[in-house]
């Protein structure tokens with residue numbers, strides 16, 4: 001909760017983290033609400049994650065977001081994990097309680113589903129099979145959200161098949177873990193395809209996938225937002241598919257995080273989106 005006599009502190013822990021646009025978004029909200037505070041990028045090596053999280057309370061942080069590659073590890077470190085994050089198997093947000101204990105939650109699922117509904121108002125999760133590429137923390141939130149929205153078949157492909165199988169075991173139907181080599185063919189008959197891997201993100205190579213089996217009416221989504229249009233989305237758009245980039249998910253997941261840290265649910269305004277977009281090529 002906000003205290004008027006305190007400088008409010010939050011941040012994002014990632015490795016790497018300097019490309020993150022979360023500081024820009026949260027600092028916009030501090031200004032918008034006339035609050036004294038700041039949100040900082042925290043470059044935390046995986047081996048320092050425990051010490052970094054435990055340092056939040058003495059430093060006076062209200063909480064942090066956690067991002068690549070910490071989403072699953074951080075869940076093991078915090079003191080409490082809410083039911084949603086436990087079901088997903090990853091956290092995206094840590095709240096520092098007054099006694100110094102750490103509570104983990106996951107806002108990625110909310111962020112992704114809200115973004116899809118905002119940008120494609122007629123969208124339905126049960127419109128047809130959905131292909132999800134990747135099986136990390138981001139994928140878990142996406143798969144969980146899609147299943148909760150009523151998806152009947154989620155074809156999950158990942159370079160490391162075991163990670164996809166683990167999600168299949170934990171989530172049960174509608175998840176079907178499939179081999180990485182078969183990713184091109186899994187697109188046949190799909191109503192939607194989502195990239196949750198880090199492929200296509202600035203500094204990484206593009207996701208290698210042939211789209212020739214994908215129906216022109218299918219929706220293509222990426223949770224990567226730098227660049228705004230990944231090579232995967234560019235290829236999908238070039239052949240006539242509708243696309244959704246990862247920025248909507250980033251903006252929307254910030255709202256419940258702010259609510260948990262500062263007691264205020266901020267707005268994702270057109271001004272905020274335009275401001276962030278302008279900084280991404």
Ligand code: ATR
Pocket residue numbers: 067068069070071072133134135136137138139158159160163196197198199
């Ligand atoms: P996050 O928790 O943020 O989702 P992560 O757990 O590191 O991050 O997951 C990254 C995802 O990108 C994984 O699905 C990973 O595949 P593996 O499980 O096989 O590691 C995927 N990924 C990363 N580099 C990749 C590459 N070069 N080719 C294909 N997939 C890749």
